[in-house]
Amino acid sequence: MDLSSLKEQLRRENPLLVDAVAAFAKLDRVGGRLGILPKGGSFAQRIAWWPLIAVLGPFSAGKSTFINNYLGQPLQQTGTHAVDDTFTVICFTGEPEARVLPGVALDADLRFPFYKMSQELEKVEAGEGGRIDAYLKLKTCPSERVKGLILIDSPGFDADAQRTATLRITDYIMDLSDLVLVLFDANRPEPGAMRDTLHHLVAGTVNRKDSSKFLYILNRMDVTAREDSPEEVVGAWQRALAQHGLTAGKFYRIYSPEAALPIADEALCRRFESKRDKDLAEIHGRMAQVRVERSYRIVGTLEKMAREIEDGFVPRIRELCARWRRTTLRFDALFFGLALAVCVAAYVLAGLPAEGRFLPGWLSWVFDATWRVLAFAALVAAGAGFVHAKARALAEDRTRKALAREHPPGAMREALERALDRNTVWWRSIFPPEPAGWGQASRRRIREAVAGAEALVQALNDRYAHPSGARPDSPQTSNQTECGSTS
Known part of the structure; x- marks a missing residue:
C-alpha cells in the first residue's frame, strides 16, 4: 500500500490523520534529497x-x-x-x-x-x-x-x-x-x-x-x-x-x-479475585485508551522526525562532510607535494637552462609551439584531476570506516552512509558549506511539517477535550459562538 492508498483508508476512518500523511510526504522529499531515505522509502513506513x-x-x-x-x-x-x-x-x-x-x-x-x-x-x-x-x-x-x-x-x-x-x-x-x-x-x-x-x-x-x-x-x-x-x-x-x-x-x-x-480458602479466593478484577479493569482500560493515544502518537512522531532531521541528521552529515573535506585536503597536500618534489628533482637533474633562458631545453621545446603547450596543460590537468579523485576516494574510505566505528549496524548508520554517498559524488565540490539537498526549500518543508503537527495536536484537542463542557460541534457551542460574534 502506497501513501495515496493510506490516505484513502484514513479518510474513511480518521480524516484528521490524512493531513499527517501529507506532512510525512514533505519530510520524505527532504529525506530523499539529503539521502537519508532509500529510494522509494518513506518516513510513514516507520x-x-x-x-x-x-x-x-x-x-x-x-x-x-x-x-x-x-x-x-x-x-x-x-x-x-x-x-x-x-x-x-x-x-x-x-x-x-x-x-x-x-x-x-x-x-x-x-x-x-x-x-x-x-x-x-x-x-x-x-x-x-x-x-x-x-x-x-x-x-x-x-x-x-x-x-x-x-x-x-x-x-x-x-x-x-x-x-x-x-x-x-x-x-x-x-x-x-x-x-x-x-x-x-x-x-x-x-x-x-x-x-x-x-x-x-x-x-x-x-x-x-x-x-x-x-x-x-x-x-x-x-x-x-x-x-x-x-x-x-x-x-x-x-x-x-x-x-x-x-x-x-x-x-x-x-x-x-x-x-x-x-482456591479452597474462600477469604483468600475473594481477596485474589478482587485484586485480579481491579487490575484487569485497569489493563483493559489502558488497552481501550490506545485508540485515542494512537493519533497523538503519530502526530508526535511526525514532529519528532522533523526535528530529528534538522537537529540530528543534518549536523551529523555536516560533520561527516567536514571530516571528508579535511581528509581530502590532507591527501591533496601530500600527493601534490610529492608531485612538486618530483618536478623540482627533474628540473635539477635535467641540467641548468641555457644562458638567458629560464627553462631547461626539453621544457623550452614544449613551449615553442602552442599545440604542445595545450597538450602539456591538458596532461597536467588530467594528472591533477586523477590525483584529486584518488584523494577523494581515500578520504571517503577513511570517513566511512570512522562512521562504522562510531555507529553500530542499523538504520542510523545506513542513513548516514547514503547521505555520505550523496555528498561525495565525483561532480560535487568538496567546499559547499551545507550538505547536498539541504537549503532554504528543505528548511521550509521542515517548518511546514512542524507547524502541521502542531495544528493537528490542536485539532485532536478540540475533538477530545472540552473545557467549556460542550463539544465544539454541539448546538450550545454554536449558539455561544454566534452570541459572541453578535456582541
Whole structure:
C-alpha cells in the first residue's frame, strides 16, 4: 500500500490523520534529497498507523490465554509449553470466521507494523528475508474488541537462547507499540533463573522515554494462591523486578477467570479475585485508551522526525562532510607535494637552462609551439584531476570506516552512509558549506511539517477535550459562538 492508498483508508476512518500523511510526504522529499531515505522509502513506513498493543513475555507466561480472554474467543493456542514460535499479528475482520494469513501479508502492507520486515531480516542474516513466514503470520478475528486495533502475540521470550532476528523483531515491536504488556508466570520459572530475560524486558525498558507504555504483569496468580505462602512468591518477584529497576508495587497481578484453578480458602479466593478484577479493569482500560493515544502518537512522531532531521541528521552529515573535506585536503597536500618534489628533482637533474633562458631545453621545446603547450596543460590537468579523485576516494574510505566505528549496524548508520554517498559524488565540490539537498526549500518543508503537527495536536484537542463542557460541534457551542460574534 502506497501513501495515496493510506490516505484513502484514513479518510474513511480518521480524516484528521490524512493531513499527517501529507506532512510525512514533505519530510520524505527532504529525506530523499539529503539521502537519508532509500529510494522509494518513506518516513510513514516507520510507524504503525493503527493502534498497536504488543504482548511479550517468556514461555508459559499465559500470553495467549490472556489474549483469548480479552477477545472472548479461543483464537490462540494455549499450553504450558511453547505452542507457537512466530509473532502473530491479530486484526479485525468482518467475516464470521478467523483466518490465518502468511507473513508476506504483513511484509507488503504499509498499514501493518512489519512493512518490509523481510529486508531487515536479510540484513541480520543472509537468506532470512525469504523466510518471513517463519517469523510472522497474520490472524483475522471477528471480535469487536479488536476492531480498529492491532494485537501482537509474541513467541515465548528467552534472552539466553533467542535468535538475533527474533530479538531484533522484539525490539522493533517495543519501539512501535502504543502499549506493551510484559507478562511473567508468577509461579514458574523462578525469577532468579530469568536474569537475562528480566534484563531485556524490564531493565531495558524502565528507563526509556516512553516507559509509561510498558505494563508489567504477574500472570497465573491462581497457581500461586495454592502455595503455602503465596506472599513469599510475590515477594520474590518484587525483589527480582526491583533489582532490574522496577520498584515494588508497580506491576499488576492477574489470572484467567475461565482457566483458573479453584482456591479452597474462600477469604483468600475473594481477596485474589478482587485484586485480579481491579487490575484487569485497569489493563483493559489502558488497552481501550490506545485508540485515542494512537493519533497523538503519530502526530508526535511526525514532529519528532522533523526535528530529528534538522537537529540530528543534518549536523551529523555536516560533520561527516567536514571530516571528508579535511581528509581530502590532507591527501591533496601530500600527493601534490610529492608531485612538486618530483618536478623540482627533474628540473635539477635535467641540467641548468641555457644562458638567458629560464627553462631547461626539453621544457623550452614544449613551449615553442602552442599545440604542445595545450597538450602539456591538458596532461597536467588530467594528472591533477586523477590525483584529486584518488584523494577523494581515500578520504571517503577513511570517513566511512570512522562512521562504522562510531555507529553500530542499523538504520542510523545506513542513513548516514547514503547521505555520505550523496555528498561525495565525483561532480560535487568538496567546499559547499551545507550538505547536498539541504537549503532554504528543505528548511521550509521542515517548518511546514512542524507547524502541521502542531495544528493537528490542536485539532485532536478540540475533538477530545472540552473545557467549556460542550463539544465544539454541539448546538450550545454554536449558539455561544454566534452570541459572541453578535456582541
